Amino acid sequence: MDRFEKRLLAVVRDLPDDGREQVLAFAEFLHVRQGALQPLAPSEPVPIPRPEEESVVRAIKRLAASYPMLDRGKMLNETSTLMAQSVIGGRPNAEVIDDLEALFRTHFEAYRASKT
Template sequence: MAVVRDLPDEGQEQVLAFAEFLHVRLGGARPAAPSEPLPIPRPEEESVVRAIKRLAASYPMLDRGKMLNETSTLMAQNVIGGRPNAEVIDDLEILFRTHFEAYQASKT
């Protein structure tokens, strides 16, 4: 649909999330999360917030609630502490990968 394609990335994500919500609410099965991370490349210039969204989309199988404290701490280091985006994003990548490895280990 042209209307959805014309939305910025964040708007498109919200439309998809709402569609999934309606699908489940109206009796449809929730789509299964992939078992491997989705290959969403890291842009050269990226904010910490965008990185968190990208990583959450890359690792949809992870429970973001379990990572909230660590993610918030890293974001605060950037916003309040002035730590450079690239450093914080590197740590976020490690955080998500570590949680994914724990997720995989729990499945075996």
């Protein structure tokens, strides 16, 4: 460990827990900004509340943001089929969105199972 690392460690050790978290978050921010690291997708869904009125396209965007760890390419066929049921088939948006939410949950459960 060089002099800088020792000094940094000494300063961080003196901080309260929330201060340590802030130092780590800032260091990770700088690391990403330098292009050295891609931000990691969270391992758990990021809940985004469902609005009362929502289009199927907006629901897909919301769910993709809620489940950034999922490979949307693997879900493209199922997602497109559901969207077509709404656009072409006239199926109510609320029903299609319910099915989309179930689809994303199912894929997340498979993702989680593959990581254990």
